[in-house]
Amino acid sequence: MGTGGWIVLGIVAVVVIWVIATYNGLVSRRNQSQNAWSQIDVQLKRRHDLIPNLVQVVKDAMSYEQETLKAVVEARNRAVAANGPAEASAAEAALSAATGKLFALMENYPTLKANDNVMQLQEELTTTENKISFARQFYNDSVMGLNNVVQSFPGNLIAGRFGFTTGQFFDVPETEKAVPQVKLR
Amino acid sequence: MAEPPPGPWGSAPPAAPGTGPWAPAADSAAPAAVAIGAADFLAAQRANRRRTILLLAVLTLIAAGIGYLVGWYLDVGSQPDTGAVSAGGVLVAFGLGAVSIVWSSISLAWGGRMVLAMTGGYEASKETEQQLFNVVEEMSIASGQPMPRVFIIEDEAMNAFATGTSSRNAAIGVTRGLLNGLNREELQGVIGHEMGHIANLDMRYMTVVGVTVGLIALVSDMILRFMNWGTGRSRDRSGGSGGTAAILLVVLVVVALLAPLAAKLVQFAVSRQREYLADATSVQFTRNAAGLISALRKLTAAAQPFSGVSRATQHLFIVNPLHQFGAKASALMATHPATEDRIARLQALGR
Numbered sequence: 001m002g003t004g005g006w007i008v009l010g011i012v013a014v015v016v017i018w019v020i021a022t023y024n025g026l027v028s029r030r031n032q033s034q035n036a037w038s039q040i041d042v043q044l045k046r047r048h049d050l051i052p053n054l055v056q057v058v059k060d061a062m063s064y065e066q067e068t069l070k071a072v073v074e075a076r077n078r079a080v081a082a083n084g085p086a087e088a089s090a091a092e093a094a095l096s097a098a099t100g101k102l103f104a105l106m107e108n109y110p111t112l113k114a115n116d117n118v119m120q121l122q123e124e125l126t127t128t129e130n131k132i133s134f135a136r137q138f139y140n141d142s143v144m145g146l147n148n149v150v151q152s153f154p155g156n157l158i159a160g161r162f163g164f165t166t167g168q169f170f171d172v173p174e175t176e177k178a179v180p181q182v183k184l185r
Numbered sequence: 186m187a188e189p190p191p192g193p194w195g196s197a198p199p200a201a202p203g204t205g206p207w208a209p210a211a212d213s214a215a216p217a218a219v220a221i222g223a224a225d226f227l228a229a230q231r232a233n234r235r236r237t238i239l240l241l242a243v244l245t246l247i248a249a250g251i252g253y254l255v256g257w258y259l260d261v262g263s264q265p266d267t268g269a270v271s272a273g274g275v276l277v278a279f280g281l282g283a284v285s286i287v288w289s290s291i292s293l294a295w296g297g298r299m300v301l302a303m304t305g306g307y308e309a310s311k312e313t314e315q316q317l318f319n320v321v322e323e324m325s326i327a328s329g330q331p332m333p334r335v336f337i338i339e340d341e342a343m344n345a346f347a348t349g350t351s352s353r354n355a356a357i358g359v360t361r362g363l364l365n366g367l368n369r370e371e372l373q374g375v376i377g378h379e380m381g382h383i384a385n386l387d388m389r390y391m392t393v394v395g396v397t398v399g400l401i402a403l404v405s406d407m408i409l410r411f412m413n414w415g416t417g418r419s420r421d422r423s424g425g426s427g428g429t430a431a432i433l434l435v436v437l438v439v440v441a442l443l444a445p446l447a448a449k450l451v452q453f454a455v456s457r458q459r460e461y462l463a464d465a466t467s468v469q470f471t472r473n474a475a476g477l478i479s480a481l482r483k484l485t486a487a488a489q490p491f492s493g494v495s496r497a498t499q500h501l502f503i504v505n506p507l508h509q510f511g512a513k514a515s516a517l518m519a520t521h522p523a524t525e526d527r528i529a530r531l532q533a534l535g536r
Binding site for chain 2: 032035036039043120123124126127130131134135137138141142
């Protein structure tokens, strides 16, 4: 084989290696996005499980706040029963507002705030809400990484050939951005 | 592909923007005290990575250069001086590279466990350290890394470290003083910084850099020892190569004296870049520069020497555990940048 043959062989080898690397990169980015998506679900489920425990613990001490407690339980049940993305999004937003109001009212009960059990539950709910937003954030970052490869040259050549599509970002709906209105006594 | 999970890929119809079964973020739970554009910390990370690569190139050049000089010197005696590239020089330069790779691999295989033993920490349980565990879990979700092991060091000094040669065998350690002194938001910033070290594979970087610096020191030391009897022998050399050998000898001695110092300075510079990078990565995870800024202020104000640390492990901690940190810390021989500089860069991110 002459020099020309070796050069051609070298170019072919480089192209093949590049195609494999790009393809594998796309697969791992897509898997990362999907995994991030399922993490959001895990944390939502966890929040639904935690709320009845909190209500159970505080309901005796907060006997004057039956309305608020009822609203939390109802919002939680609607969130559990929600079907489809649009409905779930709205229900989870309402649940956040309801628990936010409950937390604000709990500030008026020093005995509750000092209660170890309540403190633990509050910490668990706080971390779960954080995890939900971090999972969503990581999901969005993953989708951005995937989309950057899928859309930009020359990655788009590989993505188009093997049927990789862009992922969908998850924006926070307008209702969520509104600060929950809390009326303090 | 099997029936996909409810995600917007493949055949699943893409959801309209702003509709999806995700939960609302409670503003009270994850305070975004400073609004941060994604471009800011990503740009900061790119800049830090570029500087690291530049520094690693400098370090490699120093090592290769000293290897080449040694090989060339050994060559000069046996071959006529043709002025061409010295084959012996190239051989020794690549030989040093190979030694560095093997040595680094061995260090990486054994390294992770060492630090925990040296700092005297014990593994924490979720039951006793609920908030710490939750914060680490949050940062592991935000970074997309597996959950690291969590260690507590019963020490009143306020500090934290990360170790592990891959994200799978990573561990984060914090002191009792840190847990007592920081609020949740500040703790999140610190854990985000440690998670950043893990995600950026800093333990690997610093191990490889440390090995290369050690190798340069070793070779330089050998050159200087060899000179003690080598100088006598070189006088016996015959022909025109004697002149070259004499010049080379002087160059070698100068290089052997300067190279270890230069390598050490590069090592410190890499360490400082990785700290800035971990800070920017922490902000990427938390989207909140205020927590880390406030934590750094507290850590610096409370700075007290931390007993469980040696020079070998100091670069792993969030603030340097051995030295007081003032403006002088931007000096060349520091593993960490001055806290004021770190805070200034974080504030620039939050602007």
